[in-house]
Amino acid sequence: MLDDLDRRILRIWQAETSLSPAELAERCAVTPGKAARRIARMQDAGVIEGISAMVDWATLGYSVEVSLRITLDKTVARAFDDFLVAAREVPEVTEIQTFLGRVDVRLNIIARDMAHYQNIYRSRILTLPHIAEIEALMQIARIKAEEALPL
Known part of the structure; x- marks a missing residue:
């Protein structure tokens, strides 16, 4: 279900959740549109359930x-x-x-x-x-x- 790009997006985003969509796309070496489509697809599939803030x-x-x-x-x-x-x-x-x-x-x-x-x-x-x-x-x-x- 997940390809190498999906895994790369998730791996980088998990490590640095504060990245903006443009920064995430740049780190993954893809266009912002492609990264946004991949994220939306993973959200629709339930792979990404939500984005949350960690409170100390x-x-x-x-x-x-x-x-x-x-x-x-x-x-x-x-x-x-x-x-x-x-x-x-x-x-x-x-x-x-x-x-x-x-x-x-x-x-x-x-x-x-x-x-x-x-x-x-x-x-x-x-x-x-x-x-x-x-x-x-x-x-x-x-x-x-x-x-x-x-x-």
Whole structure:
């Protein structure tokens, strides 16, 4: 589905997302029109889902990041659905992942400080439906966070 030019466009754009369309075309050694058509085709095909801004939460005052591993009460028929609907409503939840195994869901939570996290945990997380068990993992450092694919 992707040819060498498509891969080159994606590889360069992933490495430098701030490039303008003209700069991207120049780096790929094609005309701006050709690059734009390729990008539009990849967007239409769902290869490129969107363009987003990466926000440095620490710069905005969020210094605490906690990962919660949650096991749900699977005796309730709609436990997953009910939980996921409610978890999406918590603004400090930045990521939700589901798993097969003992742990059902992982929530990533950001907070300004430990007092703020404690408030979020008590007032928003513990009120989520069908929780059987929670394990909290506090992030110390992010060693690698790569969204780019090796194209």
